[in-house]
Amino acid sequence: MALITLENVTMSYEGVKVIDSLNLTVESGDYLCVVGENGSGKTTLLRGLLGLKKLDGGNICFSDGLKAEKIGYLPQQTEVQKDFPASVREVVRSGRIGTSPFKLFYSAEDKRIAEDAMEKLEIKDLAKKCYHDLSGGQQQRVLLARAICASEKLLILDEPVSGLDSNATDEMYDVIKRLNNDGMTVIMISHDIDKVIKNSKHILHLGQQKALFVGKTEDYKTIVKNGELQEKNS
Amino acid sequence: MNTIFSAIMTYNFLSRALVVGLMISLCAALLGVVLVLKRYSMIGDGLSHISFGALAFAAVMGYAPLKVAIPVVAVAAVLLLRLGGKKIKGDSLIAIISAGALAIGITLISYSGSSADMNSYLIGSLYAVKSSDMTLAIVLCSVVLAVFVLMYNRIFATTFDEDFSKATGVKPGMYNTVIAVLTAVTVVIGMRLMGSLLISALIVFPALSSMRIFKSFFAVTLSSVVISVVSFITGFCLTIILDGIPTGACITLVNLLIFVLFSLVEQVRK
């Protein structure tokens, strides 16, 4: 069943189109990877999905009881001040904040979910540490744990493995795969084509404004192998 | 100590200043944590200058000072906090507006020829605190405390990562507006005591000192409140003992001392 349907989605910055009439459906339980060159509009598209940026045209439809707010999000960069005092536990728990509109305090269940998320990502021993004293890989895990706290249904991850070493990258992919196997729908941006082909179910390859490929990962694999992926309008 | 205590008991204006000061210190510390972490350290400074301009305008025109200053500063605070990041960088915008407002204020006061007022606005004093300020300070403090207790988790989430909290359905704009308005009122009331030149110290110092040592948001918030209240009480007593040195300066110096101490502790720990 389609969880998200995008129809003719068009997005731009100051009149310059970045995404032009994109159509896409994401099934429940899907693992969709968005790939493409720097500046091809991957982040922009996800921000549109999240409601952080307005569409210039078309529409995005969420179904299956999914509210637009019930999305776990891992941003590409968090513009957090260098010395922001925040413990890992505080950051992970903050993922629960949007789960009900008038949430004032975290319930025992919120806290348990946060602890579970930290357990899943093996960062429990870091719970009391300051977020900014962690390594890049540990920080990504914290942000992923926060994203998990925010949703049981859909994760939107913007380059969750950027800056990680190959070991940490593999672990991250394993964690995400496991979450997907447990029923979480995943939409993820990545530059690592090999890993993407190995892990994802569907791929969206963005080119200049247009999608160069949308479809099953196996089909993408053959196309890439045959060198058939071309900018159509260049 | 005894003399200070009896002085407070004897002089009404002292107990008034004490109450207002405590309330304002508490508010400034809490709001300061958010402002510093949002990289708006300079907003207190900017607002105090705008407040100076507004008070000067009210004085020259013969209007009730707070009735002019609070709305003007509140609007400025909302604009700075919400629009700041967009076209002109936040801090340069604050610099432009605050210098402009200061110049207007000085011009107005000089034109009307009462230099005594100028001094009390710029430097602040214990005597300047009115009983209406006390009521307002108590109301303000209750609101600030309520906001921080009830919205603590939301404030943390939006301060730490505005995009994430927006994506999960929190509306950061509303929190920014609430913080801005409360900051504005804090600045306007606190200015009488601290002076336009030093009120921003009350906002930034406790948070910055706490951040030297504490590494969680909760600890920093709590520590800022304690530092702020302790430095106010110490500064307040110093003004009474060292008769003639303005309260704002005393409190700021105590804050500075705490900042230096905390920085040293941080260095030693490394």
Ligand SMILES: Nc1ncnc2c1ncn2[C@@H]1O[C@H](COP(=O)(O)OP(=O)(O)OP(=O)(O)O)[C@@H](O)[C@H]1O
């Ligand atoms: N805030 C902005 N204002 C103006 N233009 C922007 C803004 N953000 C992105 N753009 C432009 O939109 C285009 C797409 O940017 P986007 O960040 O979506 O790319 P991306 O595919 O995520 O790239 P990367 O792989 O580097 O993360 C780029 O050409 C960029 O210059």
Ligand SMILES: [Mg+2]
């Ligand atoms: Mg990007």
